[in-house]
Every structure is written in C-alpha cells, then in structure tokens.
Amino acid sequence: MSKVRKSLLTCAAAAAALTLGAVPAMSAQAPAAAPEAAAAPVAASPYLYNGWGSPPAVGEVMSATGIKDFTLAFILSDGTCNPAWDGTRPLDGQDKATIDEVRANGGDVVPSIGGYSGSKLGEVCQDAQSLAGAYQKVIDAYGLKAIDIDIEASEFDNPTSQDRVLEALKITKEANPGLLTVVTFPTLVSGPNDVGQRMISRANEIGANVDVWTQMPFNFGGSDMAADTITATEALKELLKSTFGYSDADAYAHAGISSMNGNTDTGEVVDQAAFQQMADYAKQNGLGRFTFWSVNRDRPCDGGAPDSCGGIDQQPWDFTKIVAGFQG
Template structure:
C-alpha cells in the first residue's frame, strides 16, 4: 500500500466516512459453492467518500470478487474497518451486495498506516483470535494480510502474523491465506526474504505471497513487475523446495493502476501485459489498487488513476484472469 493512499485512508478513518447506497438485505454468510476469491479480486476501499457500487462494477465488467480494505485495530486487539467501523456495521452492505451478485470478498487486514493488529495484539494466539473474529463475522473463506511499515520491518510482529496465520489455517479447514508486501524490482528485499523463510520454518502454509511491484521510480513497469515476480519465484523455490510451477502458483502481483506515487505510469496496455504474464505462468493472484481509482478523473485524488481511461478498464483486465 502506498504512503499517499494510506495517508488518505487515515484521514477518512478519522472522519469515519462511508458512502454506500442502500441494498437489499442479504445474508452475510459465504456462498456454499463459491470459488475462492483469492485469484482475481481488485481492491475496493470504503474509506474514501465516493466508493464505487460493487454491483454496478460487476455488471459492467464481469468481475466476481473484491478485496475489501482495510481491517485495523480499534486501539485494542480487536478488529474494525479502518479501526473505526465495527464488523457488524455499514460495511456489511458491501459484502452482501457482492455476494448477492454471485461473487465474494477477501478482507485485507493491515495496510501502510493505522494501528496494525499484528503490533497491538501481544501474542500469536490473541492475534489469531482477532483474525478469527473477522472470519466469523462474514464467513470469509480467505484473508489477505497486507503487511507493511513497522509491522513488516519488525521481526517480532512478522513472527506473530505468521504464527497467527498458521493457527487460523489449522482452525478453519479450507481457509486460504494471502500475504501482501512491498518489493524491489529484483524481488523480495532482505526483510521479505526473512519473512518467507520464517514461514517455511514454522509451517505457516501461506497460499499466496503477493508483491506490490511499484513505486520503484522506474520507467518500464512491465519489465520491473516481471523481474520482481521472477525474483519472488526463486525465493519461494529456495524456502519451500518448490519447482517452478508450484512456486508461480504461490506467487502474486498487486499492481497500482494509472499513476503511482512516484510518477510511474501503469497504463492499460502495460497492465494487460502483466495479466498475460500472470496467466501464462499460472500465478495464484493478480490484482491492483484500486477499483476506486479505476475511472476517469473528476478532480478527486481518490477517485481516479490520473490517466486517460474509460470506467473500469483495469477491472475488466482482472476479470479476464478469473478461473
């Protein structure tokens, strides 16, 4: 998650804003026969003032699933949307609307700023309990841990996150787990390598390691994204003893559509090349930040990607990655 977008998140969290229209009352339980929402689920963030209606995006693009951001600490070892909105509050309408349209949601826990559960919770058992509250509140079949900043840099909080993921995997048969983190153009940095190796040591059984290959300050986003993913593949092979195909299946890409925080441009053509690479290699996840920004600009920095585009151009490309 970028510093710019998370600073906007923090402001929205303080204001507690949410703009979602009324939807029919639907069950929040996960569809019994739904496929996992891990592979192709672009990020949707309710903390900005004018989030897209997911049902409209689904109808326009064919996308089924979304990654709903962000779960943070409410100041204690207790999860809340943006750290301010309770799990049984207004965000439930978004989950219900997506499920009512035949899709599903993977919640994103963490992000760049705010109080992280992995730091506030004092041990792996209590952190696993916080994750379990999120899972139970909606019957989620997958969770995304977006581990960044001090939660990522601190070995102790890294270990708590990994150990907690191991616990919830053991307690929830069939649950799929994603860890999302920053990267270098060459692949995981030393901190990322440490995290992956530690997961292998304790048997954390993470399903997909997803890198965010942007904010490098580079000029060829396709080449940088591919080189970062190839680097991740090699780290996964070394840590877990995977072959190429298995390593790719445990790797993912989470790009940023349009203009990144450092001025890089991920246009539709570049993003399509990334998607083609992801499909060719059989990656376990292909997504981007965010659906909120996937529309023509109207002057609001949280409502567009800063490039010439039609509504939902990038979401349509992710929809093509659906299994």
C-alpha cells in the same frame, strides 16, 4: 496498502535503500501443496476501499466488468486487539452491506487486514494466539473463505511483529480447514528485499503454510512497469522455489501481483497496455493472484479527486475488466 497510498513514498524510499541479502536455504520441511488455482475470491479480486473518496457501487462495477470478487480494505485495530474497518467502523456496519451486495450478485470477498497506515492488529495484539483470535472474529463475522494480510511499514520491518503475524496465520489456518491465506508486501524491482526474504524464510521454518505471497510492484523505482513487475515476480518465484522446494509451477501458483492503476505515488505510470502485459504474464505462468489498487481509482478523472481516479486517459473500469479475465 495505505489508506491513500501516498504514505508509501516513505516506504519506497526505505526499500530503495535496502540491499538484497542471501536467498534463504531450503529447509528440510516438506513443501505445502499448491493452492487449487488460487480458488476464488483470491485469484482475481481488485481492492475496493469503502473508507476512501467516493467508493463505487459494487453492483454497478460487477455488471459493467464481469468481476465477481473484491478485496476489501482495511481491517485495523480499534485501539485494542479487536478488529474494525479503518479501526472505527464495526464489522456489522456498512462494510457488511457491501459484502452482502457482492454475494447477492454471485461474488465473494477477501478482507485486507493491515495496510501502511493506522494501528495494525499485528502490532497491538500482544501474542500470536490473541492475534489469531482477532483474525477469527473477522472470519466468523462473514463466513470467509480467504483473508489477505497486507503487511507493511513497522509491522513488516519488525521481526517480532512479523513473526507474530506468521504464527497467527498458522494458528488460523489450522483452525479453519480450507481457508486461503494471502500475504501482501512491498518489493524492489529486483524482488523481495532482505526483510521480505526473512519473512518468507521464517514462514517456512514455522510451517505457516501461506497460500499466496503477493508483491506490490509499484512505488519501487520502476521505469518500464510491465517489465519491472515481471522481473520482481520472477525473483519472488525463484525465492519460493529455493525456500520451499517448489517446482516452477507450484512456485508461480504461490506467487501474486498487486499493481496500481494509472499514476503511482512516485510518478510511475501503469497504463492499460502495461497492465495487460502483466495479466498475460500472470495467466501464462499460472500465478495465484493478480489484482490492483484500486477500483476506487479505476475511472477517468474529469476533474475528480485523486482518490477517485487514476490520473490517466481511460474509460471507467478498464483495469477491473482486465482483472476479471484472470482466473489464476
């Protein structure tokens, strides 16, 4: 996810030009076990971005919606192979205060590492071991149960950086038993493009053991956003089945949806009814993750800036309340 999501216009245009390649053949590697109902905080944790617009108070949102967990954006490189919020804010700064507040109210967090814009650790760190070390700094700073790698743009498109991320995730999982890992990436209406297919195939080859593969079904030329999201997710499920040898149930448990509330950057509209249809589909099929970008925008505009509202007729936290009803 980009800092402002507007940068995804370029990503969407590039994705539309890609054609789907052949589905990778299943390897002989035994499939990884399905996550246990995508344990919190992975399953239902909408994105909150402290570095953008007017971030809402997490305690207020939790009290009003029943949401417990949040995905916090974005961990980037500080110019070296060292993690920082937005590449500038230290790990022990204001974002730690947000994490402490969420936990004080009975919830938890998963940091989002990457995004569309900025200097990505997966490109700055020179090898998988050093990248895993950067991930470990974030894990240790907050005693995390899960991390989300939001891989987009050149980090996603370049096989070298893509492999580095997957190899680092394998190292990190082995060093932190029980840690849940999420990989979030762009999609087409028809499902993962050839770059996404290559990434999932490569993860199987090296045994990266990713818990949830989460697609971002927006800025992708959607017309009926609920139906198109379900189409993309079904294609992802089938790809996970064929690649890892999962059953339908296990494939769904390793798949996720990260939508966008209200108006997307390309003029698509995800209203409450469409989002509820997505949530119902996710519940019925036992998806591992259901989330959206972002809580910052989950408010009526009332003349506010687009980084603080979704641009549609709504009440505060309509989309967050829907996510709060999803448990994986």
